[in-house]
Amino acid sequence: MTLSIRSWKTVLASVFAASLSVTGCSNADESTTSSDEPQSEPQPSATEAVDIATDTPAGEESQRIVDLLNAEEDTTAEDWEASLHPSFTEDVSVEELVELFNQNLRPAQPFTVTNYEGGDRQAVTTLTSPISDPLDMTVTLDTDALITGLFFGPSTDG
Numbered sequence: 001m002t003l004s005i006r007s008w009k010t011v012l013a014s015v016f017a018a019s020l021s022v023t024g025c026s027n028a029d030e031s032t033t034s035s036d037e038p039q040s041e042p043q044p045s046a047t048e049a050v051d052i053a054t055d056t057p058a059g060e061e062s063q064r065i066v067d068l069l070n071a072e073e074d075t076t077a078e079d080w081e082a083s084l085h086p087s088f089t090e091d092v093s094v095e096e097l098v099e100l101f102n103q104n105l106r107p108a109q110p111f112t113v114t115n116y117e118g119g120d121r122q123a124v125t126t127l128t129s130p131i132s133d134p135l136d137m138t139v140t141l142d143t144d145a146l147i148t149g150l151f152f153g154p155s156t157d158g
Helices: 005-017 057-070 086-091 094-108
Strands: 112-118 122-129 132-141 147-154
Touching: 057 094, 057 112, 057 122, 057 132, 086 147
Parallel strands: none
Antiparallel strands: 112 122, 122 132, 132 147
8 A cells, every 4th residue: 555645744744743742762672583573672671772783674774764864964865766666756756755854854853763673674663852752663675675665653662
């Protein structure tokens, strides 16, 4: 199922608009499970940052996106063009994605990764911010490691 451009804009804008309270966090770390299974561990602390397991394509891309969210400079189309599958850009143009990141998500930085669960082609990363509620970022990739899905929504952790 694909979302229309309006749906993506609404989802991302509402995520930022609804994220004005102090964050709560959870924690997970790398696991030694098979790369086809989500990697997660029990959550020991409510405030600890965790590392994203970058030994999978989904983990590597998730870390790249977190780095873009936390960068000093706004993200640009060049940051995204080589990473997005054509089916993704049919629904949301690169320019619209850049605008949504720069206007609706990045103002809540810095983001801290407080939970990560991922396999080879899909990952969910929980992001917390000093000025927003926790967000779950879901990244889905095709077999060539191109983004076919990217979703930010209220965290289901905790």
